[in-house]
Amino acid sequence: MRKTYGFHGGIHPPENKHQSVRTPIADAGIPPELVIPLSQHIGAPAGVAVTIGEHVRKGQVIAEAQGFVSVPKHAPTSGTIHAIEDRLIAHPSGHLAPCIVIVPDGKDEWIECVGTPHYETLDKIELLELIRHAGVAGMGGAGFPSSVKLSIKAGTDIETLIINGTECEPYITADDVLMRERAEQIIAGAKILRYIIGPKDTLIGVEDNKPEGIAALRAAAQGSGIEIVDFPTKYPSGGEKQLIEILTGKQVPSGGLPSQVGVVCQNIGSTVAIYDAVVHGRPLISRVTTVTGNAVREPQNFQVLIGTPMRYLLEKAGYQPEKNRRLIMGGPMMGFTVPDIDVPIVKTTNCLLAPTEAELPTPPPAQACIRCGMCAEACPASLLPQQLFWFAQGKEFEKLEDHNLFDCIECGACSYACPSNIPLVQYYRASKAEILRLRRDHEKAEASRVRFESRQQRLEQAEAEKEAKRAARKKAAEQRAQTAGTDTEEDPIQAAIARAQARKAAQQTGAEEGELEKLEKAVVSSRKRLDTATAKLEQAKSEGSDLVDALQTGVDKTRAKLAAAEQALADHQQTRTQGSVGDKPPADAARAAIEKAMAKRQAEAALSPAEKARADLAKLRQRLQKTEETLARGKANGDEEKVIVALESTVVRLKEKISDAEEQLQAAEDA
Amino acid sequence: MALMRLTSPHAHGPMSTQRVMQYVLLATVPGIIVLTYFFGFGTLVNIVWGCIVAVACESLALKLRRRPLGFYLKDCSALVTAFLLCIALPPYSPWWLIAVGIASAILLAKQLYGGLGYNPFNPAMAGYVILLISFPVQMTSWAPPLGTAGDPPGVWQALQACFSPGLYDGVTMATPLDVLKQNNSLLIEDLWLQNPQFGTFGGLGWEWVNLAFLAGGAWLLYQRIFTWHAPVAMLASLSLLSAIFYDGGSSASGGSPLFHLFSGATMFGAFFIVTDPVTSAVSLRGRLIYGALIGVLVYVIRVRGNYPDAIAFAVLIMNFAAPFIDYYTQPRTYGHSGNRGGK
Structure with missing residues (x-):
C-alpha cells in the first residue's frame, strides 16, 4: 500500500454521483447535424482542410493543426460538409467561433484506420506525432493537447506518471464508468504512456468513492507494474497540483510545470483516447459524457460524437426544459453555464448538468464578510481568500499579486464554504483579467517608449552627422576660396556669370523641346515597365503562384501610370499646337498645369x-x-x-x- | 426561455452567516441557565431588555444609512452583541445602564464603522468598557451567588431592579476575583476558608457558570463555527502564567490555574469573545498568537491591574493588534517556499 499525503483545505460537497451510474454507457447515436468548432482546446485553432459540399468519411481530417500547441479535427461520422461558419459554442463568454458543420449521411463509413498494436516498434517521437494527429487533447479540464503535455524537455527526469482518475467534482461519472467498463483499455493506454515517458512509477490515482472502478482497474492491472492508489474523497483532490501532492507529497512550484518535480499527469479519458489512437489508429471523434441533474429523467453516461448538439443529447436522457433554468457544462464547482442549449459537445465536455432550481438554487445576495476564515480553511492553495476579497474590492492589484492571487486555481471551495454567500471566485477571476490587461498595456507602453527613444536617438545622430559634414564642407570651401583668391583673382566670378548666362539662353530656346523629350521618355519607360510586369504576371499565373494578386495590382498600377504619361504628352503637344496657333507665350504651359490641377480639385469636390x-x-x-x-x-x-x-x-x-x-x-x- | 448565465461554483455549502449567529446564541443557553440558577433572573431581564434596545439601535442605524432593514436584521448579529454584553453585565443592572451599553456597542463600535464585518473592535466588549469606565460603581456590583445571602431575587424583583432602580435595594457581594485582589495578608488556603464566595475549585457558582460556557463553546467547536486555536491558546497561556506565579499559595499568590480558568468570565471570554471572527486574527498561526497574548493580558490585568477581571480590556487591546498579527502570519501558499509573512 503506497503512502498518500494530504493537502491543505478542501471541502465535502454532496457527491450526487449515484444517479448517473445505474446503467452502462449508452451510445448516443448520430444526430441530424454535427458542429465541430475549430478551437476546442488551449492553443491555436485548427485550419480548415475541407470545402463546402465535400463528402467526408468518419475519421477524415477536416481541419489541420496550426502551430505546436494545436491538434487537428476529424469528421466524427461520414457525411457532407454543410457549412463553414461562425456558430455559438460552449464557452463562458458566449461568443461565436468558426465551426465546420457536417450533415451525416447515416452510413458511418470509416476511413481506413491503421493501428499499431505493437507500439514498441515505434519510437517516442513517432508515437507523439501519432497522438497529435489523432487530435487527442486533455479531456478533463482546459483541453491541453496531450502530445504537448507528453513532450518532456530532454534531460528532465520523470519519476512518476500519474493517471488522474480522481474525478472529484460532484455529479460527474464519465471517468468512473470508463474505469468500470474499460479498465483494460485504460491500463493499455497507461502502458503506452509509460513507454513514452519512461517513469519509475506509474500510478492511477482514484478517490475512494469509486470502489467498483478501483476493483476493475486493479484486476486489469495485475502484473503490469501499474499501481492503483486510492485515497479519501475530498474536493478538489482531482486538481493536478493537489493530486500530485496527494500521491508524491511534492508541490509543483508556483508558476511551474509538474515535470519540474518529476511528474507527468494524464486524464483517464485522454488515456483511453491515446490507446484508441495508437492501437487502433482511430482519432478522437467521440467521448463519454455524463448527462445528469434533476431536470433529466434518466441521468446516465453516453458515448457521444464530438459536435453533437447538447439539445440532442439532453433529449436522449429525458430532458425537462421547464424544470431547468441553467445548463452547466462540467460540474457544479468549476463548470460554466452554456449560453444556449444548441451548442455542440466538445472534447472537454465531461458532463452536462441540468439542475432544477431546488437542486442548485440561485445564489442569494451576498452579505458582509465576517472574516470567519472558513474560506481560508477550505482553500487548497493555502491562500487567504478573505484578504484577497478585501483587496479585490478595493482594486489593490499589487496587494493581490503579493498575496499570490495567481496561485488560485478557481476551484470554488472558498465560495462554497462562505457563509455570507460572497462570490469570491468571481472577484478573483475579474481581478486576474484586470491585472493581465494592465500588464499587457504596460508592456505595450514600454515597447512604444523604447521605440520612441531609439528613433529620437537615430534622428539626433543623423543630425549630428549632417552638422559635421556641413562644417567640413564649409571649412573646405573657405580653404578653396583662400587658395583661389590668391591664384586667379577675378576669373572665377567672371566664369560663373558667363556660365549662368549661357544656361539661361539655352533654357529659353530649348525649354519646350526638353519638356517634350521628358514626357516622351516617361511614356516609353512606362510602356517598358508594363511589358515586363505583364510578362511576370503571366508566368506567375502559369505557375499558380501566390503572388498573382500582388502582381496583378502591380500591372494595373503601371498601366495607370502609362495612361497618365500618355495623357500628359498629348496635353503638352496640344498646348504647343495651341500655343503656335494662338501665339501664346510658352510660359502658359505652367498656367495650364495649374488650371488642370484646379479642375481636378473641382472634379473631386463635385x-x-x-x-x-x-x-x-x-x-x-x-x-x-x-x-x-x-x-x-x-x-x-x-x-x-x-x-x-x-x-x-x-x-x-x-x-x-x-x-x-x-x-x-x-x-x-x-x- | 433563455438560460441563466452564472459563474462557478454553482453549488453552495450549508453554512450561512445567519446560521453562524444563531448557533452562537444557542451555545450561550447553558451558561445563561446556570447564571440564572445561581444569581437569579437578573441576567435574563438584562438580555430581554438588551435585545429590544439592540434591534432598535440597529434599525435606526440602518434607516439612517438607507439600508434594507429585513436583509440586515436577519443576520442576527445585533442579537449576538446584545446577548454577549448582557451576559457580561452584572445582573439587576438598571435599564439605562444596559441601554447606554448596547447603544455604544451597536452605534459607536459597529455601525459607525460600517456595520457587520467592518468593525475593528468587538462591539460587546467596547460597550462593556465604555460602561466600566463611565459607571464603575454599577458595573462592579455583582449579586451574591446562591447559598451565601439567602434566596436570589425572583422575576418581579428582577424587573423592578431593572426598570425602577430606585425602589430596589439589592444585596451585592464582592466576587471571588475581587476578594483575591484585595487580599494581601492571607494564604490562599485561609482565604478560601474565610470567604463564602469560593467554591470547590473556582468561585462559588462561577465554577459552574464557566463549565456551562465551556460546554457551549465545545459544541460550537464541534459544529466548526470557529477553530480551536484562539481559545485554547488563551486558556493555555493563562494557565501557564498562573502556574508560574502561583507561588505555593502564599499571600502574594496570583491564584491557582484552576481558579483562574473557572472564575470570572474566563470560559465565556475564551469561547464567545476571543472567537469573534470579525475582530480577531484570521490565519491559524495568527489565532494562536492572538489567543495566547489575550491570556497573558488577562492574567497581568487581573493580578497587577486596577480591575478585578480583564477579558474586555485584553480583547480590545488585541483587536488593535489583529491586522498586524495577520500580516506577519500569512500561510505558505501552495508551491511557494517559506512563509511569506512580513514581506
Whole structure:
C-alpha cells in the first residue's frame, strides 16, 4: 500500500454521483447535424482542410493543426460538409467561433484506420506525432493537447506518471464508468504512456468513492507494474497540483510545470483516447459524457460524437426544459453555464448538468464578510481568500499579486464554504483579467517608449552627422576660396556669370523641346515597365503562384501610370499646337498645369459622397492588401515577434477602418 | 426561455452567516441557565431588555444609512452583541445602564464603522468598557451567588431592579476575583476558608457558570463555527502564567490555574469573545498568537491591574493588534517556499 499525503483545505460537497451510474454507457447515436468548432482546446485553432459540399468519411481530417500547441479535427461520422461558419459554442463568454458543420449521411463509413498494436516498434517521437494527429487533447479540464503535455524537455527526469482518475467534482461519472467498463483499455493506454515517458512509477490515482472502478482497474492491472492508489474523497483532490501532492507529497512550484518535480499527469479519458489512437489508429471523434441533474429523467453516461448538439443529447436522457433554468457544462464547482442549449459537445465536455432550481438554487445576495476564515480553511492553495476579497474590492492589484492571487486555481471551495454567500471566485477571476490587461498595456507602453527613444536617438545622430559634414564642407570651401583668391583673382566670378548666362539662353530656346523629350521618355519607360510586369504576371499565373494578386495590382498600377504619361504628352503637344496657333507665350504651359490641377480639385469636390466613400474604401483595401502581404512575408521569414504583432494590429485596424468606410458608403448610398 | 448565465461554483455549502449567529446564541443557553440558577433572573431581564434596545439601535442605524432593514436584521448579529454584553453585565443592572451599553456597542463600535464585518473592535466588549469606565460603581456590583445571602431575587424583583432602580435595594457581594485582589495578608488556603464566595475549585457558582460556557463553546467547536486555536491558546497561556506565579499559595499568590480558568468570565471570554471572527486574527498561526497574548493580558490585568477581571480590556487591546498579527502570519501558499509573512 503506497503512502498518500494530504493537502491543505478542501471541502465535502454532496457527491450526487449515484444517479448517473445505474446503467452502462449508452451510445448516443448520430444526430441530424454535427458542429465541430475549430478551437476546442488551449492553443491555436485548427485550419480548415475541407470545402463546402465535400463528402467526408468518419475519421477524415477536416481541419489541420496550426502551430505546436494545436491538434487537428476529424469528421466524427461520414457525411457532407454543410457549412463553414461562425456558430455559438460552449464557452463562458458566449461568443461565436468558426465551426465546420457536417450533415451525416447515416452510413458511418470509416476511413481506413491503421493501428499499431505493437507500439514498441515505434519510437517516442513517432508515437507523439501519432497522438497529435489523432487530435487527442486533455479531456478533463482546459483541453491541453496531450502530445504537448507528453513532450518532456530532454534531460528532465520523470519519476512518476500519474493517471488522474480522481474525478472529484460532484455529479460527474464519465471517468468512473470508463474505469468500470474499460479498465483494460485504460491500463493499455497507461502502458503506452509509460513507454513514452519512461517513469519509475506509474500510478492511477482514484478517490475512494469509486470502489467498483478501483476493483476493475486493479484486476486489469495485475502484473503490469501499474499501481492503483486510492485515497479519501475530498474536493478538489482531482486538481493536478493537489493530486500530485496527494500521491508524491511534492508541490509543483508556483508558476511551474509538474515535470519540474518529476511528474507527468494524464486524464483517464485522454488515456483511453491515446490507446484508441495508437492501437487502433482511430482519432478522437467521440467521448463519454455524463448527462445528469434533476431536470433529466434518466441521468446516465453516453458515448457521444464530438459536435453533437447538447439539445440532442439532453433529449436522449429525458430532458425537462421547464424544470431547468441553467445548463452547466462540467460540474457544479468549476463548470460554466452554456449560453444556449444548441451548442455542440466538445472534447472537454465531461458532463452536462441540468439542475432544477431546488437542486442548485440561485445564489442569494451576498452579505458582509465576517472574516470567519472558513474560506481560508477550505482553500487548497493555502491562500487567504478573505484578504484577497478585501483587496479585490478595493482594486489593490499589487496587494493581490503579493498575496499570490495567481496561485488560485478557481476551484470554488472558498465560495462554497462562505457563509455570507460572497462570490469570491468571481472577484478573483475579474481581478486576474484586470491585472493581465494592465500588464499587457504596460508592456505595450514600454515597447512604444523604447521605440520612441531609439528613433529620437537615430534622428539626433543623423543630425549630428549632417552638422559635421556641413562644417567640413564649409571649412573646405573657405580653404578653396583662400587658395583661389590668391591664384586667379577675378576669373572665377567672371566664369560663373558667363556660365549662368549661357544656361539661361539655352533654357529659353530649348525649354519646350526638353519638356517634350521628358514626357516622351516617361511614356516609353512606362510602356517598358508594363511589358515586363505583364510578362511576370503571366508566368506567375502559369505557375499558380501566390503572388498573382500582388502582381496583378502591380500591372494595373503601371498601366495607370502609362495612361497618365500618355495623357500628359498629348496635353503638352496640344498646348504647343495651341500655343503656335494662338501665339501664346510658352510660359502658359505652367498656367495650364495649374488650371488642370484646379479642375481636378473641382472634379473631386463635385464627387458625390458615395463616390468619395467608394474611392476611400478602394484605397483602404489596397493598403490592407499590402499590409497583409508584408505580414505574410514577415511570418514566412520568421521576423521578430514585435514586428509581426505590430503588423497584425495594423491589419486589424485597417479592417476596422474598412468596415467603417463600408458603413459610410452604405450610409452615403442610402442617402 | 433563455438560460441563466452564472459563474462557478454553482453549488453552495450549508453554512450561512445567519446560521453562524444563531448557533452562537444557542451555545450561550447553558451558561445563561446556570447564571440564572445561581444569581437569579437578573441576567435574563438584562438580555430581554438588551435585545429590544439592540434591534432598535440597529434599525435606526440602518434607516439612517438607507439600508434594507429585513436583509440586515436577519443576520442576527445585533442579537449576538446584545446577548454577549448582557451576559457580561452584572445582573439587576438598571435599564439605562444596559441601554447606554448596547447603544455604544451597536452605534459607536459597529455601525459607525460600517456595520457587520467592518468593525475593528468587538462591539460587546467596547460597550462593556465604555460602561466600566463611565459607571464603575454599577458595573462592579455583582449579586451574591446562591447559598451565601439567602434566596436570589425572583422575576418581579428582577424587573423592578431593572426598570425602577430606585425602589430596589439589592444585596451585592464582592466576587471571588475581587476578594483575591484585595487580599494581601492571607494564604490562599485561609482565604478560601474565610470567604463564602469560593467554591470547590473556582468561585462559588462561577465554577459552574464557566463549565456551562465551556460546554457551549465545545459544541460550537464541534459544529466548526470557529477553530480551536484562539481559545485554547488563551486558556493555555493563562494557565501557564498562573502556574508560574502561583507561588505555593502564599499571600502574594496570583491564584491557582484552576481558579483562574473557572472564575470570572474566563470560559465565556475564551469561547464567545476571543472567537469573534470579525475582530480577531484570521490565519491559524495568527489565532494562536492572538489567543495566547489575550491570556497573558488577562492574567497581568487581573493580578497587577486596577480591575478585578480583564477579558474586555485584553480583547480590545488585541483587536488593535489583529491586522498586524495577520500580516506577519500569512500561510505558505501552495508551491511557494517559506512563509511569506512580513514581506
